[in-house]
Amino acid sequence: MTLILQTIVDGLVLGGLYSLAAIGFSLIFGVMNVVNLSHGIIVLIGSYLSYILWRTLGIDPLLSIPLVMVALFGFGYVYQRGLIQLAVDRSSLLASMLVTFGVALMLRNVLVLIFSPDFKSITPSWAFNFFVIGPITVDLVRISALAASLVLLCLLALVLGYTHMGRVIRATAQQDLAARLCGVNARHVYGLTFGVSAAFAGASGAILGIVLPFSPPDEAHWTINAFVVVTLGGVGSPSGALIGGLLLGLISTATSQAIGPAFPNAMMFLILVIMLLVRPAGLLGNAFSGSR
Amino acid sequence: MRKLGRRKFVKLVGATAAVSAIAAPMIGRAQAQAGKKIVFGGSVPLSGRAAETGLNVHHGYQAAIKFLNEMGGVEIAGEKYTFELRMFDDASDPARATTLIQRQIDEGVDFYLGSFGSNIVLPTAAITERAKKPMVQAGGGSDQIFTQGFKYVFGLFPRATRQFISSVEFFKSINPKPKTFSVIMTNDAFSKTQGEGAIKDCKAGGFDLVESYQLPEQITDVSSVLASVRAKTPDMLICTTHDQNSLLITRQMIASGTNVPLLYQTLGPQLQTYRDTLGKFASAICVQIYWDERAPYKDKFFGTATKFAEYYRRNDQRPLAYHTAGGATCIVLYVHAMQMAKSTKPDAVRDALAALDVETVYGRVKFTPEGDGDAILLGPAIGQVKSGKVELVFPASAKTSDLVYPAPKWTEKS
Known part of the structure; x- marks a missing residue:
């Protein structure tokens, strides 16, 4: 019984991380129909920014999250307006996939040049603490990461649900022609969406940096994970990403415990295939606008 | 300034070409001789x-x-x-x-x-x-x-399955002698074969296997494995994992209070990055060392x-x-x-x-007839992290420090 409880707690904690890491990907996919293959590298840029702030200024990685988000919001906005929009305008949405893939490769090598390929780790003074509730052991870092993820996802849900910017983003996602006819500057909205996505990817990077050692080649892993989470949970909504991430975390730890630790990835992709066949829009999502 | 006439120019070019043609092989030969x-x-x-x-x-x-x-x-x-x-x-x-x-x-x-x-x-x-x-x-x-x-x-x-011969001798030399072991390996050519070799050699050396865990090549979470390790704690936890995975396992062990008397990782602690990241928590972790x-x-x-x-x-x-x-x-x-x-x-x-x-x-x-290093001559010595450095603790002839066993609990290290 203890093992089952421990597995559930571990799964939820891991799932929280997956959710936050995927939400940016989900937004861009949902609003702009762009499969952002540079998502993982933006997550890692967040990790490295947080690492720099921690090493040079001694800023706690959780406190560095707002700074990382601001920096990456700017990066995301400029990246979308300066590069992705151009690719979409001149060619097709497929071009944007190629562009983001190319950017990911370039940025990965830039990170190698700046930080070397050696793995890095963010270890604040509380990084190794844990507490015990009855028979369950809870890692303080992972539970903090889960809490930060939930707070950020709620924040995003509030922004999308109750602010002018959120309404405009949702309107553009639902029907961009109608939004344009109502006077929405869709290009600006795309830029904002990309900025928000990059900011949240960066925030997840800062949190992941405390939990895992990281190095530039890890970016592909986070892009693939985001894709699976979004497919599971549904495109374009924080709740979809949350459900998808938590489910993925639970599936991962439960598979590891019940079948064997070698099989979580196999199970993850099996579920992905089943979801694509049975419910391509995901559990909570709408079909992404390109498929409507 | 005198003008260079056409006839003079042709002569000059001709002379240069002739000298080059004669000298070139000589220059080449001189370079080869150098x-x-x-x-x-x-x-x-x-x-x-x-x-x-x-x-x-x-x-x-x-x-x-x-x-x-x-x-x-x-x-x-x-x-x-x-x-x-x-x-x-x-x-x-x-x-x-x-x-x-x-x-x-x-x-x-x-x-x-x-x-x-x-x-x-x-x-x-x-x-x-x-x-x-x-x-x-x-x-x-x-x-x-x-x-x-x-x-x-x-x-x-x-070869990987022979890399544990000296390790088993090391385990046998520990006092009090450990009795049980578990192995964590990843599903790649090196880690898996080394892990299988470790199981075979440790069993032959008289140690009892508690559990072996095979993980995917790239791991992001070992909490379920560690929950199992806490439930069935071995005397020795052997990780035949690569550097980044070893660090992840150790970090999660510390942050989940998973203690074992001996944590032995074949790769990871030999790196400065690993030891710097863990600080004092790296103390007493053992590692295979091929050279000092x-x-x-x-x-x-x-x-x-x-x-x-x-x-x-x-x-x-x-x-x-x-x-x-x-x-x-x-x-x-x-x-x-x-x-x-x-x-x-x-x-x-x-x-x-x-x-x-x-x-x-x-x-x-x-080299052996198959081409790998001789297991006795080129097999690993065993190091243990102490004050941020790796000290040799086995074999006795090369040791620079005594083994700390059982290792202090993580909370005692902090």
């Missing part, structure tokens, strides 16, 4: 997941080439040779590595150095084998490299292991690791073999490598 060049080709991970240790190996190659060239080259069969390193970044990708090696074979490179990681060494060695070009490597220990009948590949490390600069090895070229370390540090900023010394030794072994064979022909050098028995900065090197 020293022939031997090219070492290959690929190495300078980026990607294996880059951290790949860079260590590569810096070892570079240090040896620089040193030998600064000596003015070496004499082989009465002629002076200098060396050129032609390594390419395989990005930790076996497919890319095979393309790079095939290209170099096509370009006529005769001698190869290994990449890092059995998953890369194995397919690249198959290509050099087919072309009958020798490869000396310090980056692949999987049994598969040495059990397919390859004649041209030589590895400094004993304080070892009393004599080398024909560098002098001693200590002198090699001094030379390296004068010329390179990157921390010195045993893979660096291993990389440098690969080049030195080639030179020994070429001098022994009195030839730079690949077949003759291959035969000399197979018969080699020399002392180097890395220790006495002798």
Whole structure:
């Protein structure tokens, strides 16, 4: 019984991380129909920014999250307006996939040049603490990461649900022609969406940096994970990403415990295939606008 | 200023051309006499997941080439040779590595150095084998490299399943003697075969297996494995995982209060990054160590292991690791073999490598008939992290410090 409880707690904690890491990907996919293959590298840029702030200024990685988000919001906005929009305008949405893939490769090598390929780790003074509730052991870092993820996802849900910017983003996602006819500057909205996505990817990077050692080649892993989470949970909504991430975390730890630790990835992709066949829009999502 | 007339111009050009035509072969011959060049080709991970240790190996190659060239080259069969390193970044990708090696074979490179990681060494060695070009490597220990009948590949490390012979002797020497062990391995060519070798050898050594855990190659979470370790705690937890995975496992062990009397990782704690990240928590973790600069090895070229370390540090900023010394030794072994064979022909050098028995900065090197390092001569010593450094605790003849066992609990370390 203890093992089952421990597995559930571990799964939820891991799932929280997956959710936050995927939400940016989900937004861009949902609003702009762009499969952002540079998502993982933006997550890692967040990790490295947080690492720099921690090493040079001694800023706690959780406190560095707002700074990382601001920096990456700017990066995301400029990246979308300066590069992705151009690719979409001149060619097709497929071009944007190629562009983001190319950017990911370039940025990965830039990170190698700046930080070397050696793995890095963010270890604040509380990084190794844990507490015990009855028979369950809870890692303080992972539970903090889960809490930060939930707070950020709620924040995003509030922004999308109750602010002018959120309404405009949702309107553009639902029907961009109608939004344009109502006077929405869709290009600006795309830029904002990309900025928000990059900011949240960066925030997840800062949190992941405390939990895992990281190095530039890890970016592909986070892009693939985001894709699976979004497919599971549904495109374009924080709740979809949350459900998808938590489910993925639970599936991962439960598979590891019940079948064997070698099989979580196999199970993850099996579920992905089943979801694509049975419910391509995901559990909570709408079909992404390109498929409507 | 006098004008250059057309007739004079033609004469001048003609004279220059004639002088050039006569002098060119002489210049070429003079360059050849000043020293022939031997090219070492290959690929190495300078980026990607294996880059951290790949860079260590590569810096070892570079240090040896620089040193030998600064000596003015070496004499082989009465002629002076200098060396050129032609390594390419395989990005930790076996497919890319095979393309790079095939290209170099096509370009006529005769001698190869290994990449890092059995998953890369194995397919690249198959290509050099087919072309009958020798490869000396310090980056692949999987049994598969040495059990397919390859004649041209030589590895400094004993094959993975033989790397635990000295470890089992170490476990037996511990007082009080541990009784049980668990193994964590990942699903890749090196980790899996080494983990299986560890299980076989530890069982043969009289230790009882509690559990073995096989994880995917890239891991992000081991909480369920650690929950199982806490439920069924072994005396020794053996991790045959690569550096980044080892760090993740240790971090999660600390942060989940998973204590074992002996944490033994084959890779990870030898890296400065690993020890810096964990700080005082790294203390008492054991690791396989294949080389220590304080070892009393004599080398024909560098002098001693200590002198090699001094030379390296004068010329390179990157921390010195045993893979660096291993990389440098690969080049030195080639030179020994070429001098022994009195030839730079690949077949003759291959035969000399197979018969080699020399002392180097890395220790006495002798290959088995299958090409891997002799398990007794080149098997690992055991180190334990103490105050941020790795001290040798086994074998007794080489030890620089006494073993701390059982290891203090994580909370006691903090």
